[in-house]
Amino acid sequence: MEIRALRGPRAADGRASTIVRIDPMNLRMSAILAGGLAVGAAVLALVLYLPEQPGFTAPDGPRWEAVQSEIPTGKAVRLEVRLVTAGGAPVVSGITVTSPRLDMGPDGMAAMTAPLKRVTGSAPGAIAFETEIVMAGRWALTIAANVEGRPKPVSGVVIFTASEKRTEAAPAAPAAGERRIVYYRNPMGLPDTSPVPKKDSMGMDYIPVYEDEMSGPDGTIRIAPEKVQRAGVRTAVVARRQLARSVRGAGTVTADESRLAVLTAKFDGFVEELFVSLTGAQVVKGDPLVRVWIDSQEILQKQADFLGALKGGRDDIERAAGNLRLFGIPDEVIAGLRRTGKPVRSIVLTAATSGTVMEKPAVVGMRFDQGSTLFRIADLSTVWVLARVAERDLTAIEIGQRAGITLNADASHEIEGRIAFVYPELDASTRTAVVRIEVSNAGGKLKIGQYADVAIEAALTKTPVIAVPASAVLDSGTRQVAFVAKDGGVFEPRDVVLGLRGGGLVEVREGLAEGERIVVSGNFLIDAESNLRAALATFTAHQAPQ
Missing domain, CATH: 2.40.30.170 (Efflux pump adaptor protein, beta barrel domain)
Structure with a gap:
């Protein structure tokens, strides 16, 4: 394999560039003869990451180079490159950029990219972009362009080195009508402030806090309306509410005990016929259920007593009829005895209530004793x-x-x-x-x-009480605070005494009045602002001359 390094023309900033000539056939054969993936990978890595200098391309054609390879971090950072010939002359026309990309591949972070916005170049042929550089380090601009007179696009990689430009100088005094910045706060809400612009460990800019945001009445905090909107701050009116909570338990469905009925035999006998033969059948009060054969001498004797009272015209007719009713003889059967004057052995028993047949022990032909259950009916409405x-x-x-x-x-x-x-x-x-x-x-x-x-x-309460959403109260464990929203973006922290909780609400026994407007969402931002400004006040007091 043959790798030849040649000295290239100097870039616009005076830095020397290096041109590398690699024979592709020798490269391929050397990788194969090396006998291993590791050697081949090392060779490819050399080719891909060799361009540490501002420009890198093939020595026999145009190449890309940086107009200024040193750039700052921050927003609206300008990147500018140009295409030059092998002799170093800039190409000033006929360039159409097709696919630019900016990432931190040289530092092993190719997944970290930055957006590119095309802007006007500073000179003919200069290709300029505007971007946001969030981290110091080496950034690779991969660029390809169609060039008039060349059959293939010209591509290359240009390396830019980004560094943080910090200064400890005090910020310049604002012009007339401009808002005055008092300090800069940590973008993550940490209790860290700075008198000058800076970045945190993640490369995020500190957020400016303006003088008009702090000029609220004593004991209050003022926040700009746009910041309140971005933070999703929502408010609600303090009102009296009935507190309630949900008590949960596991249960089982059962029949209403007051709507159950059981057909029980009050004498011995046999089942002759079933009018309702299925469990689960729906019946109405008075419907016939079963025909039974009376096998009880006691019932036959009571029928004889009733018939004797009828024939003799005795005064105990109703008493004798009542004795039959006590043994479950229906009124229809007693009326038949009055009409025919003859005892009966086969009678029909009816449903005492409407409902669903839950049990049906009765079977045609079975013998039952006094006290046996024939049907169980439940009203399930x-x-x-x-x-x-x-x-x-x-x-x-x-x-x-x-x-x-x-x-x-x-x-x-x-x-x-x-x-x-x-x-x-x-x-x-x-x-x-x-x-x-x-x-x-x-x-x-x-x-x-x-x-x-x-x-x-x-x-939970007999009468309505002053209650607010639980999210409105910041509870540190020893102190409970709610923020009352005033006009003009002013918020007042208010200590509160809490009571019962339920249904997402909390009772406020002291500290708030009905009709006041409180913050129910985004109050953590307001609390963070309050803590930061208290810390700044302490810092300023310590810095004051003694």
């Missing part, structure tokens, strides 16, 4: 949700409070209920109490046994 609530939340629970119920099967839909009762006993192991919530279930959406999440809206 209203159901209960029994929720367990933590002991610490019981004081906030009252009868009649609203409760939002969300089923695990459908978390997107909330059902409303009302607290009907708080059970008087706590579970010793979980320290929870059961709260009964009545819920309308006209559509039958709630199913017995379903799990549900319960959120009870519990009022």
Whole structure:
């Protein structure tokens, strides 16, 4: 491989440039013969990063060079390059730039780029850009251009060295009508100020603080309106509000105990016929459920007593009829006895309430004894949700409070209920109490046994109190402060005494009055400004002559 270094023409700033001639065929063969990736990579790195001087290109054609390779950091930094021939003469026309790029590749940070804005050059043929240099170091301008009379674009890399230009001189006095800068503050809100412009460790400019921003009444802070807007400062009016919080618990859907009915046999017998044969069937009060055969001598004897009273015209007819009713004989059967005068062995039992058949032990042909359950019916138009609530939340629970119920099967839909009762006993192991919530279930959406999440809206105060959004209060642990917004961008820090919290609000017992406007968002910026200015006042006092 042949690498030949030649002395090139001097740049406009007087610095010498270096021209490197590399035979491509020898380069390729040398990389292969080196027998390793490391050697090939080293050779390529030499080619790619050799241009440490202001200009670098092939020696037999035009090349790019910097008009001024030393540049400052900051905004609106000007970069200017020009295309010169192999003999050093500038190309002044016929240049069309196609793809410029500026990055810190020479310092190993090619991903750090800077935007380029094309501006007018200082001389014919000069190509100028304006950019923002955020960090000191070496910046590579990769540029390509179509040149009149050449078949291919001319490309190259020009290196600029950026350095911070700092001065400790005091800032110049402002002209008449200009705002006077008092000091510069850290852009990240740190308690660090400077009397002169500077940058932080990340290359960010310190932010100027103007005199008119500090000229507020004693105990207040003034901030420019544009800064308030950029920081997203929002305010709200102090008002009286009813404080409430959400008490949560897990619950289970159960039937309303007051809407249950059981058809129980009051005598021995057999099931002859079922009129309702399916569990889950809907029935109406008075609907026939089952026909039974009476296998009880006691019931037959009471029928005989009733018929004897009818025939004899005795005064105990109603007493005898009442005895039949006590044993579950329907009024329709008793009316039939009056009409026919003959005892019956087969009777029909009817539904005592409307609702859903929850249980149906009765089967055709089975024998039942006195006390056997034949049907269990529940009216599910209203159901209960029994929720367990933590002991610490019981004081906030009252009868009649609203409760939002969300089923695990459908978390997107909330059902409303009302607290009907708080059970008087706590579970010793979980320290929870059961709260009964009545819920309308006209559509039958709630199913017995379903799990549900319960959120009870519990009022914390009997009457409205002065309350503000919790975000309005800055709490250091030992001090609570809210910022009251005045006219003209003035903010007053106010110590407050807090009370109850709930629903994103906090009660203010002292420090604020109804109708005042307070900062609810962006108050951290105002607090940072206040701390910085207090630090500056202390710094100024220490610097004053004794």
